[in-house]
Amino acid sequence: MQKRTSFMGVVLALVVLLVGTSSVFAQVQVTDCMGCHNDTTVITEKQTALSEAVHGTGEAFGRGTSAGCAGCHSGGAFSAMVAAGLTPDTVEAGDPNPTRQSCRACHQIHTGYTVADWALETTAPVALYAFENVTYDGGKGNLCANCHQPRRAIAAADADGNIAVTSTHWGPHHGPQSAMLLGTGGAGGVAGVPSFHYRLVGDTCVTCHIGADNGHTFEAVASSCDECHAEEDDIDGAQAAVAAQIAELGDLLIAKGLLDEAGHPVVGVYPAAQASALWNYIFISIEDGSSGAHNPPYTKALLDASIAALQ
Ligand code: HEC
Ligand code: HEC
Numbered sequence: 001m002q003k004r005t006s007f008m009g010v011v012l013a014l015v016v017l018l019v020g021t022s023s024v025f026a027q028v029q030v031t032d033c034m035g036c037h038n039d040t041t042v043i044t045e046k047q048t049a050l051s052e053a054v055h056g057t058g059e060a061f062g063r064g065t066s067a068g069c070a071g072c073h074s075g076g077a078f079s080a081m082v083a084a085g086l087t088p089d090t091v092e093a094g095d096p097n098p099t100r101q102s103c104r105a106c107h108q109i110h111t112g113y114t115v116a117d118w119a120l121e122t123t124a125p126v127a128l129y130a131f132e133n134v135t136y137d138g139g140k141g142n143l144c145a146n147c148h149q150p151r152r153a154i155a156a157a158d159a160d161g162n163i164a165v166t167s168t169h170w171g172p173h174h175g176p177q178s179a180m181l182l183g184t185g186g187a188g189g190v191a192g193v194p195s196f197h198y199r200l201v202g203d204t205c206v207t208c209h210i211g212a213d214n215g216h217t218f219e220a221v222a223s224s225c226d227e228c229h230a231e232e233d234d235i236d237g238a239q240a241a242v243a244a245q246i247a248e249l250g251d252l253l254i255a256k257g258l259l260d261e262a263g264h265p266v267v268g269v270y271p272a273a274q275a276s277a278l279w280n281y282i283f284i285s286i287e288d289g290s291s292g293a294h295n296p297p298y299t300k301a302l303l304d305a306s307i308a309a310l311q
């Protein structure tokens, strides 16, 4: 009780302040605040989930101090980027006080001060900046695609047919899931098409990772598959088959000296087919992380071609 009283004290002080200082806020009523700040768990249940999710616990937000990383790694910089109509590659300054992917990064919290502020920060289609003319248009999942997109495509082979692996961080960068769903971003000339999961699952990422109950751990929600998959569909078996192929490819890459035992690329200049196989391994295994679920046929085609190139 004590806590609620002091919170409402803050709320009232803020409302008085806001009403006094700006005509925009002249409309704001304390009852608007109470649409969210009330005796339900509408906020706390999401805070609890987020406190167990990578978005709420991971350390990568610290990268948000650099301009090249801020748009995706700092929640505050992401909101500012969206408001300015910029993309992650055009953000000009780092965020000196980076934040995690919090409520404010994804929702329009405290912009209108009504329950309409649960609206997502953006759902506009996302032109993937590592490619030309590739746009992710997957409903509310577009929010996620802003950050979960590759930063790089693989370089073309040089005149000798080689591709240089330039650093131990070589590859498409973490979080290329949107490209995987679209059937692009792999290497070695393997053709891909947008996954049935991109074409048929309304709101894409949000449907599978948040689900009908609005869960906020952002892990894939098993019940979201039920709409299309019967119990006898062996989803685990399909993912296990992909995992086995990933392990086979990893062993081949280690044997050829392109990958070290810790799973990092080995810097060097390699025939294009071998470098492409390494790229695909990183893309699928380390970065996409869905064991094929995002785009089963494209994942399988990339693994088949990569394994064949090393045998
Ligand atoms: C759309 C729902 C919503 C509405 C409406 C809303 N808030 Fe909030 N408020 C939030 C959320 C979400 C947070 C952040 C919780 C977190 O960070 O975990 C928050 C945080 C706060 C905090 C804690 C400090 C901070 O900024 O994080 C205060 C104080 C606050 N709100 C006051 C208000 C007042 C006053 C109003 C009305 C003028 C209002 N809120 C309207 C959702 C809302
Ligand atoms: C502002 C950028 C941003 C947005 C928007 C965003 N993410 Fe993320 N996401 C990240 C970053 C950065 C990480 C890694 C955080 C860390 O490790 O500290 C991450 C991590 C994750 C993880 C955990 C991955 C792992 O390695 O365990 C999942 C799952 C995820 N995001 C799904 C989503 C979904 C689904 C959406 C849309 C509802 C979304 N994200 C929206 C930036 C974002």
Ligand code: HEC
Pocket (backbone or CB within 6 Å): 060, 063, 066, 068, 069, 070, 071, 072, 073, 088, 089, 146, 147, 148, 149, 150, 151, 173, 174, 175, 287, 288, 289
């Ligand atoms: C286009 C958005 C985007 C940009 C720009 C970006 N990242 Fe990331 N980064 C992500 C996402 C999304 C994840 C989480 C992926 C996942 O866990 O699946 C991530 C994860 C990471 C991780 C955590 C990896 C791990 O395994 O825990 C590091 C470290 C990282 N990024 C470094 C950087 C650095 C350094 C920069 C700037 C030079 C940068 N990122 C720029 C989107 C981005």
Ligand code: HEC
Pocket (backbone or CB within 6 Å): 042, 043, 044, 046, 047, 048, 050, 055, 101, 102, 103, 104, 105, 106, 107, 118, 119, 120, 140, 143, 206, 210, 214, 216
């Ligand atoms: C990574 C992005 C992300 C983060 C972080 C996030 N949310 Fe959400 N949230 C979503 C998405 C996406 C939905 C589904 C929206 C929809 O279906 O319209 C959602 C739905 C919700 C809903 C239901 C909205 C409605 O219209 O009924 C509430 C409430 C909510 N979030 C609260 C929070 C709170 C509180 C926090 C912080 C503790 C938070 N969210 C953090 C992405 C996020």
Ligand code: HEC
Pocket (backbone or CB within 6 Å): 141, 144, 145, 148, 175, 177, 178, 181, 197, 198, 201, 204, 205, 206, 208, 209, 220, 239, 288, 289, 290, 291, 293, 294
């Ligand atoms: C058809 C449902 C579906 C769709 C659509 C979908 N995902 Fe996934 N996602 C999954 C499944 C299933 C996994 C694998 C989870 C597992 O095996 O534990 C996964 C894995 C992931 C991971 C790795 C999680 C980890 O623990 O490392 C991230 C990050 C992710 N998805 C983000 C996204 C983003 C971003 C989008 C949209 C661009 C998206 N997903 C669309 C079902 C989906």
Ligand code: HEC
Pocket (backbone or CB within 6 Å): 196, 197, 200, 201, 202, 208, 220, 221, 222, 224, 225, 226, 227, 228, 229, 235, 238, 239, 292, 293, 296
């Ligand atoms: C809107 C419908 C829809 C939803 C929702 C959906 N899927 Fe699918 N999924 C499909 C279709 C269509 C196929 C292709 C079936 C075929 O080829 O016989 C498929 C195939 C798959 C495959 C490949 C199976 C194989 O044998 O290779 C996997 C794995 C998979 N889905 C996982 C999932 C997971 C996990 C979820 C939930 C997180 C999910 N799907 C949600 C429609 C859906």
